[in-house]
Amino acid sequence: MTEGKSMRKSGSISRRRLLTTVGAAVLAASPFRINLLQAEEASIKIGFPVPLTGPYGTEAQDQVRAAGLAVAQFNDAGGLDGRKAELVVRDDKLNPGEAATRTLELVEKEKVSFVVGSLSAAVQLAINNVTKERGVIFNSISQSDAINEAADFSKYTFHEALNPHITSGAVGRYAFPKFGKKVVFLTADYAYGHEMVRGFLEVGKAFDIENLADIRHPIGTTDYSTLLPRIQALKPDILCICNFGRDQQISLKQATDFGLKQTTQIIAPLLSHASRVAAGPQAFEGVIGGCSFYWGIEDKFASTKAFNDAFRKMYDGRLPSDYGALGYGGVRTVLAAVRNAGSVDTDKVVAALEALKYDFYKGPQYYRKCDHQSVQSVMIIKSKSKDMRNESDVFEVISTEEPDEANLRGCAELGHKV
Amino acid sequence: MAGLSLDLIALQLFAGLALGAIYVLFAIGLSLIFGMLTVVNFAHGAFYMVGAYVGLYMLSLGGNFWLCLIGVPLAVGLFGLAVERVLIRPLYGRSIDYPLLLTFGLSYVMVELVRIVFGKTGYPFDTPEILQGAVNIGVGYFPLYRLFVIGAAAAVLLALWLFLEKTSFGLIIRAGARDPQIVRVLGVDVSKVWLIVFGIGTGIAGFAGLLAAPLQGASPEMGGTILAEAFVVTVVGGMGSIGGAVLAGLLVGVVVSMTSLFAPEMAKVSIFALMALVLIVRPQGFFGRAGLMS
Numbered sequence: 266m267t268e269g270k271s272m273r274k275s276g277s278i279s280r281r282r283l284l285t286t287v288g289a290a291v292l293a294a295s296p297f298r299i300n301l302l303q304a305e306e307a308s309i310k311i312g313f314p315v316p317l318t319g320p321y322g323t324e325a326q327d328q329v330r331a332a333g334l335a336v337a338q339f340n341d342a343g344g345l346d347g348r349k350a351e352l353v354v355r356d357d358k359l360n361p362g363e364a365a366t367r368t369l370e371l372v373e374k375e376k377v378s379f380v381v382g383s384l385s386a387a388v389q390l391a392i393n394n395v396t397k398e399r400g401v402i403f404n405s406i407s408q409s410d411a412i413n414e415a416a417d418f419s420k421y422t423f424h425e426a427l428n429p430h431i432t433s434g435a436v437g438r439y440a441f442p443k444f445g446k447k448v449v450f451l452t453a454d455y456a457y458g459h460e461m462v463r464g465f466l467e468v469g470k471a472f473d474i475e476n477l478a479d480i481r482h483p484i485g486t487t488d489y490s491t492l493l494p495r496i497q498a499l500k501p502d503i504l505c506i507c508n509f510g511r512d513q514q515i516s517l518k519q520a521t522d523f524g525l526k527q528t529t530q531i532i533a534p535l536l537s538h539a540s541r542v543a544a545g546p547q548a549f550e551g552v553i554g555g556c557s558f559y560w561g562i563e564d565k566f567a568s569t570k571a572f573n574d575a576f577r578k579m580y581d582g583r584l585p586s587d588y589g590a591l592g593y594g595g596v597r598t599v600l601a602a603v604r605n606a607g608s609v610d611t612d613k614v615v616a617a618l619e620a621l622k623y624d625f626y627k628g629p630q631y632y633r634k635c636d637h638q639s640v641q642s643v644m645i646i647k648s649k650s651k652d653m654r655n656e657s658d659v660f661e662v663i664s665t666e667e668p669d670e671a672n673l674r675g676c677a678e679l680g681h682k683v
Numbered sequence: 684m685a686g687l688s689l690d691l692i693a694l695q696l697f698a699g700l701a702l703g704a705i706y707v708l709f710a711i712g713l714s715l716i717f718g719m720l721t722v723v724n725f726a727h728g729a730f731y732m733v734g735a736y737v738g739l740y741m742l743s744l745g746g747n748f749w750l751c752l753i754g755v756p757l758a759v760g761l762f763g764l765a766v767e768r769v770l771i772r773p774l775y776g777r778s779i780d781y782p783l784l785l786t787f788g789l790s791y792v793m794v795e796l797v798r799i800v801f802g803k804t805g806y807p808f809d810t811p812e813i814l815q816g817a818v819n820i821g822v823g824y825f826p827l828y829r830l831f832v833i834g835a836a837a838a839v840l841l842a843l844w845l846f847l848e849k850t851s852f853g854l855i856i857r858a859g860a861r862d863p864q865i866v867r868v869l870g871v872d873v874s875k876v877w878l879i880v881f882g883i884g885t886g887i888a889g890f891a892g893l894l895a896a897p898l899q900g901a902s903p904e905m906g907g908t909i910l911a912e913a914f915v916v917t918v919v920g921g922m923g924s925i926g927g928a929v930l931a932g933l934l935v936g937v938v939v940s941m942t943s944l945f946a947p948e949m950a951k952v953s954i955f956a957l958m959a960l961v962l963i964v965r966p967q968g969f970f971g972r973a974g975l976m977s
Binding site for chain 2: 306317319320322323326424445454480481482483485487488490491492493495497500511513515518519522523524542543545547548
């Protein structure tokens with residue numbers, strides 16, 4: 266309950282920072298400054314803008330926790346020849362304008378070497394605009410299709426998260442043959458929701474699905490009671506709820522209250538671990554969706570086990586969530602590339618990231634050359650309501666789609682020169 | 684449009700009225716406080732949110748939902764009394780924007796305090812077991828709990844009406860709202876009347892927050908969205924008119940519901956369009972007294 270406080274550290278000025286600043290001012294006036302500055306090596310700063318407040322706050326806080334772990338591991342292993350990394354967290358308030366301002370501040374004022382973060386399809390594009398222009402590496406850890414496309418892409422842009430195309434593809438390939446053809450979408454009215462629906466419709470062609478309606482709601486909606494009667498009347502086989510965070514919690518709860526689950530299978534492109542924990546078992550019961558990470562795969566991958574154990578140790582036995590894992594992956598890949606490159610020089614780190622074949626938390630992954638999309642597995646999970654071993658034991662993995670470039674949109678289709 | 688039937692339209696209307704009941708319950712306290720005290724209470728949403736958290740706290744102490752229905756409005760109302768006595772009272776007699784700015788700031792303080800104490804993450808709030816599930820109301824299935832909310836809102840309105848119209852204290856409140864000077868001359872302590880009105884208004888806000896918690900959970904920001912909607916309700920109904928708030932609340936609910944059926948993207952905009960329309964045709968709202976704001 267006191268987590269709120271621990272998130273603030275990055276905002277305050279530490280004694281060391283103050284001394285460094287004062288020291289720098291004194292040095293600026295001194296004739297010895299060049300030699301001395303070389304001796305004093307600054308930390309490697311990673312800017313981390315995420316929506317700590319607002320409807321995705323729960324997920325964002327876990328991203329910060331896990332990113333903190335990646336930084337701590339890098340530093341414990343000696344950093345880059347003794348140079349330590351430092352995470353500079355900012356609240357982007359789930360607002361593209363706010364995110365752009367905070368990112369600019371991170372780049373200009375905090376002089377961060379890299380930016381990792383974001384938790385919104387729309388906000389990450391705003392961050393990417395800033396980093397792209399300033400030539401700073403940005404590793405995005407939330408879903409977006411647009412970020413892969415040539416128009417938004419730059420050589421500094423990396424995408425550790427899944428994108429809606431692969432996610433909806435995997436969930437659709439699993440659900441459509443099993444539960445029926447008549448589908449209604451309930452969609453958060455912004456890039457994430459739109460891209461998910463597009464993905465489902467695309468994969469749905471192969472299964473001949475019928476799109477009965479795509480009902481859109483604004484992000485942050487707290488009452489779905491006026492949208493649900495129509496869904497009830499349409500009698501779909503599948504209700505596909507394409508929203509996220511608190512929106513997902515509330516819409517699933519209210520759909521359950523309306524008795525929709527009795528006649529309809531509810532699926533979601535992504536089931537958020539933090540949302541499921543926050544909402545309790547009732548609302549999510551029987552719901553099927555995708556995810557990029559679930560701690561339960563630790564039986565399958567040694568890397569997952571190691572990540573879980575380190576996370577447990579650092580955070581009093583707590584287990585990492587899906588988006589937490591992305592925070593970890595996003596920062597860890599950048600720091601691994603820094604170590605491989607032996608430098609924080611942007612071009613060298615870009616090359617090192619492109620060359621990286623890694624298995625840090627969920628099995629093998631790599632960044633595709635043309636769009637820097639991380640090629641990785643997608644898990645299909647179902648919410649559990651009984652036989653739970655601990656408070657994080659909320660899903661069961663019912664199917665896995667292995668990493669395969671064929672499930673991504675082609676490089677040429679995205680507008681990249683091949 | 685596919686699937687459109689008379690049953691659906693009827694169900695949609697009903698959903699609108701049910702949603703309207705929540706708006707009414709929230710807006711009524713806002714309207715009461717404005718009508719009597721001419722205080723535009725921007726912290727009303729924060730009191731609503733506090734109601735949900737007080738409910739959570741009482742449940743964690745081992746209370747049940749039914750006890751919360753009594754305990755929460757009392758606790759939030761008491762808090763409201765303290766706020767009136769310490770913060771609002773010194774501002775009477777000044778221009779209307781002083782208490783407005785004060786309560787605006789207060790709402791930020793309250794939200795931030797809840798974030799610090801309970802965390803930024805919301806909490807789930809289970810629907811009381813006996814009210815779970817959906818029932819067939821003839822035109823389709825509707826959640827039992829929402830029917831309960833309609834009943835609870837009606838009960839609060841009835842109690843408030845009886846209190847204001849049928850008790851001698853209610854008479855003093857109404858007189859105090861119309862002409863505080865004369866009431867004071869008659870030897871009534873008007874400041875005590877205002878204190879109690881503010882307590883009742885905030886108590887009802889807390890009650891509404893508790894009722895909303897099983898629908899959407901408890902989160903620090905939950906008062907923000909509904910505050911905007913409640914202001915529309917009070918403006919459309921007429922600032923300070925309780926009857927107006929009831930009518931406008933139900934109307935706004937139905938407008939949202941009907942727009943949701945045909946153009947869900949427009950649902951949020953529709954209530955502001957309604958407000959603009961009403962303001963053009965009838966600037967004081969349905970039952971508002973002209974000149975109250977000046």
